[in-house]
Amino acid sequence: MFTSPLNLAQALEKEGYLIDEETATTLFLSLALKKPCLIEGPAGVGKTQLALALARVVNRRLIRLQCYEGLDINKALYDWNYAKQLLRLQLAKTVEWNEIKDDLYSEEFILSRPLLESILSSEPVLLLIDELDKSDEEFESFLLELLAEFQVSIPELGTLSSKTKPIVILTSNNSRDFSDALRRRCIHIYLGYPSLEREISILASQAPELSEQLIQDVCGFVSRVRKLPLQKLPSVSETIDFARALNVLQKEELNYGELMGTLSVLLKYPKDIAKLEERLKKWESEKRSK
Amino acid sequence: MDGWKFIRLVQAMRQASVSISSQDIQDAQTCLQRYPYLSEKLITRSILIHRPQDYSIFETVWRIIIEDLTSSERGSEENDRKEMIIENQDSSIGIGGQGVGRGYGGISLTQKGPIVDAVEVSRQIPASRIEELISSGNQFEDCFKAILANIDYYSWINSYDLAYQRGQLIEEEWYQHQNSRDCLLQEIRQLLISVQVTQENSWEPLVRQHWMFKSLSSLTESEKALVKSSIRKWARKLAIRPGFHWVKSRQGTVDITQIVRQSVQWNGVLFRLCFRRRKLRAAELVVLCDISNSMASFVEFLIYLVTCLRDRFRKVRVFFFIDSIWDITNFIWDDDQSFKQEIQSWGHKVSSGFSDYGAVFKEFATKILTDVTARATVVILGDAKNNYRPAQTEYLAQISEHVRKVVWLNPLDTVEWSERDNQMKDYQKYCSKVYRCRSANDLQKVVRDFL
Structure with a gap:
């Protein structure tokens, strides 16, 4: 598929995703070994975007399972189509029960959810299990069979193995730790906030309409903001939105004194905004005294 | 990669509590053979490490097994040069060094002198000096502090702190200083562990630095988060099989x-x-926490555990004490900050700052015990250091008779329980169970065993 990590990084760059050498190597190894890849890191650093870009690069259909508390097998793997089963029973009133009882629990009456869909798919797919840390531990344990063997067991049907091994990407915001069993089955990538240089490149590629000066100013400002003790640090997508917002306001460069009112694009908690506004005054006086 | 080195690496990682399966080994070997042009370190780390917190263990082991072997050929000439640097630093009078007892005078308040670069640490601090510190029987943290004192770390950080407070440093420079400070500390820790491992000829020093086995009082912020995450996990397991x-x-x-x-x-x-x-099963839980200076870092985790477990009990009451007692049940359910503030404000206003267990048990037995049911379990978190005050064990005996169980969690090592100002031996007789509760591992044992 890819000859080297560099080759993978270049392909992802074409799709608008900039990846560093270390992450590219780990992702490359995960693809080479055909093992699931667990991507961890704070919200908004591009974990999901990496999976989406990879799906485009490898030209596979993306099947996404968004995890949440209470997610169970019926919503993630399969469910029986009860309406169809009832209909079948009504149509078969004259037929012997023994003849139809097996038929009721066949593949025809099954409703495929994302996990089963990825297993049964005849074409190669990329399965994205997003924000796995939001799901319960029971669900995590259930995934082990899928991650290790690329197969699932349905009591009425037996074990179903994948026809074409899907690329599996799991993402997590670290809100809870995973078991050793799950981690062992995956190759691990930790994505942190990008460096200043990388973020400048990301902004330049994602928002080409912005001036070079504005991009540099915004990225420098955001990297300073990320050092503050805030409840939620600004993500890359929020940086892009913030730069675009300044562009809409026809700012060619970033001045600390003119940011009031635009900070809500960057930060999402009133407490954080208040803290930053306070800090802006200090930064401005530092700038003046320089 | 040399197969022997690879096996040593895997064995060392396993001994340091990093889980590595046979499949991982097979995958790593496959990749190392298939992609010889890729960095061996990157391949090995990508395949063998599954948790971000294990990266530092990997770095240390890699350094000891792979990198140190290649750099062992460095001649004695370089070693002599290192010794000279340290000797020169030792003789510089007027540096001070807060809290390390150098005794040469105050801290430099104006000049921000140069400090050893993190990259240069291994060159500038000679192994012989570290070996000397370790072989003198010092604990890891003491050796660490001694090295910091040797390189004038304390005067360096104090001068920067003051410069920042006075506005001589802008915030950007301050952050850069913080980063280099963290890198330096990390580098010295790694160096110290490397020497300790070599000297003891065992991976035990590395295991002791694992967050599960480290003292709760010396955890970093990220390690604290890990411990809390584990506590949540244990609490959840208990919650789904309630007693x-x-x-x-x-x-x-x-x-x-x-x-x-x-x-x-x-x-x-x-x-x-x-x-x-x-x-x-446990109708009521009463928690008594000593929050004097020596205990403050341990309280945080016990309170977190209690917060996670509160649904398991019909009633939970939490009391803090130093030399008198106060009820903080209403504060701890909000968030971490409010109860920390409560500790600070109350501790400063009302307490003398020195623990008095006898007075506290007396107050509890006379004023609060009547409101506590006979089915209650009393958990005491304290080091039992009574500052040479009377133990007043009769009050603990009274408490013990009244309630179902008294469990004592002590963060000190068992050998320290018999020290002169420690009353643990006297109090122990009236407790249903006494646990050493110094690390996350100890805390896990307590949860499994007692709860």
Whole structure:
């Protein structure tokens, strides 16, 4: 598929995703070994975007399972189509029960959810299990069979193995730790906030309409903001939105004194905004005294 | 990569509590052979490490096994040069060094002198100096502090702190300083562990630095988060198998066993309906925490555990104490910050700052014990250091008689329980169980065993 990590990084760059050498190597190894890849890191650093870009690069259909508390097998793997089963029973009133009882629990009456869909798919797919840390531990344990063997067991049907091994990407915001069993089955990538240089490149590629000066100013400002003790640090997508917002306001460069009112694009908690506004005054006086 | 080195690496990682499966080894070997042009370190780390917190262990082991072997050929000439640098630094009078007892005078308040670069640490601090510190029987943290004192770390950080407070440093420079400070500390820790491992000829020093086995008082912020995450996990496991037991009741579920048992007594002729209902095993939890300076870092984790477990108990009451007692039950459920602030404000206003267990038990027994049920479990978190005040064990005995169980969690090592100002031996007689609760591993044992 890819000859080297560099080759993978270049392909992802074409799709608008900039990846560093270390992450590219780990992702490359995960693809080479055909093992699931667990991507961890704070919200908004591009974990999901990496999976989406990879799906485009490898030209596979993306099947996404968004995890949440209470997610169970019926919503993630399969469910029986009860309406169809009832209909079948009504149509078969004259037929012997023994003849139809097996038929009721066949593949025809099954409703495929994302996990089963990825297993049964005849074409190669990329399965994205997003924000796995939001799901319960029971669900995590259930995934082990899928991650290790690329197969699932349905009591009425037996074990179903994948026809074409899907690329599996799991993402997590670290809100809870995973078991050793799950981690062992995956190759691990930790994505942190990008460096200043990388973020400048990301902004330049994602928002080409912005001036070079504005991009540099915004990225420098955001990297300073990320050092503050805030409840939620600004993500890359929020940086892009913030730069675009300044562009809409026809700012060619970033001045600390003119940011009031635009900070809500960057930060999402009133407490954080208040803290930053306070800090802006200090930064401005530092700038003046320089 | 040399196969022997690879096996040593895997063995060392396993001994340092990093889980590495046979499949991982096979995958790593496959990749190392298939992609010889890729960095061996990157391949090995990508395949063998599954948790971000294990990266530092990997770095240390890699450094000891792979990098140190290649750099061992460095001649004695370089070693001599290192010794000279340290000797020169030792002789510089007027540096001070807060809290390390150098005794040469105050801290430099104006000049921000140069400091050893993190990259240069291994060159500028000679291994012989570290070996000397370790072989003198010092604890890891003491050796670490001694090295920091040697390189004038304390005067360096103090001068920067003051410069920042005075506005001589802009925030950007301050952050850069913070980063280099962290890198330096990390580098020195790694160096120290490397020397310790070599000297002891065992991976035990590395295991001691694992967050599960480190003292709760010396954890970094990220390690604290890990411990709290583990506590949540343990608490959740306990919550899904809560400690209920069945009791006789006038209403509730029909108790077939009891009916049959009674019916048998009457030859099965007559029977009377019996009922039963489920009842929480631990009806009430009362937590007493010593929050004097030596204990503050441990309290945080116990309170977090109690917060996670509160649904398991019918009633939870939390008291803090130093030399008198106060009820903080209403504060701890909000968030971490509010109860920390409460500790600070109350501790400063009301307390002398020195623990007095005897007075605290007396106050508890006379004022609070009447409100505590006989089914309650009392958990005491404290080091039992009574500052040479009377132990007043009779009050703990009174508490112990009144409640179902008294459990004592002590963060000190068991050998320290017999020190002169420590009353643990006296108090121990009146406790149902006493645990050493110094690390996350100890805390896990307590949760498993007692809860």
